Amino acid sequence: MRYVPTPQQALELTKQYNKEEFHIRHACTVGKVLGYLAREIDPGNEDYWTAVGILHDIDFEKWPEQHCIKADALLRELEIEESVIHAVVSHGYGQCSDVEPTRPMEKYLFAVDELTGLIGAAALMRPTGFEGMEVKSVMKKFKDKKFAAGCSREVITKGAQMLGMSVADLAAKTLEAMKTP
Ligand SMILES: [Fe+2]
Numbered sequence: 001m002r003y004v005p006t007p008q009q010a011l012e013l014t015k016q017y018n019k020e021e022f023h024i025r026h027a028c029t030v031g032k033v034l035g036y037l038a039r040e041i042d043p044g045n046e047d048y049w050t051a052v053g054i055l056h057d058i059d060f061e062k063w064p065e066q067h068c069i070k071a072d073a074l075l076r077e078l079e080i081e082e083s084v085i086h087a088v089v090s091h092g093y094g095q096c097s098d099v100e101p102t103r104p105m106e107k108y109l110f111a112v113d114e115l116t117g118l119i120g121a122a123a124l125m126r127p128t129g130f131e132g133m134e135v136k137s138v139m140k141k142f143k144d145k146k147f148a149a150g151c152s153r154e155v156i157t158k159g160a161q162m163l164g165m166s167v168a169d170l171a172a173k174t175l176e177a178m179k180t181p
């Protein structure tokens, strides 16, 4: 029977296919941010959002060349429910998949994936980390194309557009979520 994994199950699956600490941490960060956002946007479905966030890059460490394509096959094999697979694959829209994010959860996943990388890198530059960090410092880093150049500004901007919000508002929400323990 196909199922929606709990956040715990999602983490166990992710750990089965990812050994690098960086990937596990990224999975947990995106899961946490989505869970936090769900509290406001889709209350009652926090665990669903969190599980999708944790799972979204499940195939990336082992099969970077087949990112999203492999995830689709793998999650299907693991009997994960269709809507979860759709969400996972849609985060690569325009890069490694042609599945468009449609639900709010999918749009947020698309939008915060790269943004959490940028905010995390910005926090590392500060002696106090996230403490006292403000959105304006995130936006400064966002505009500095040389900073964390691997975090696509284009994808973040596209994600914010999908959600009908400014990058600054999206960054404020994401920062708030990342600050939570
Ligand atoms: Fe990805």
Ligand SMILES: [Fe+2]
Binding pocket: 026, 030, 056, 057, 113, 114
């Ligand atoms: Fe990711």
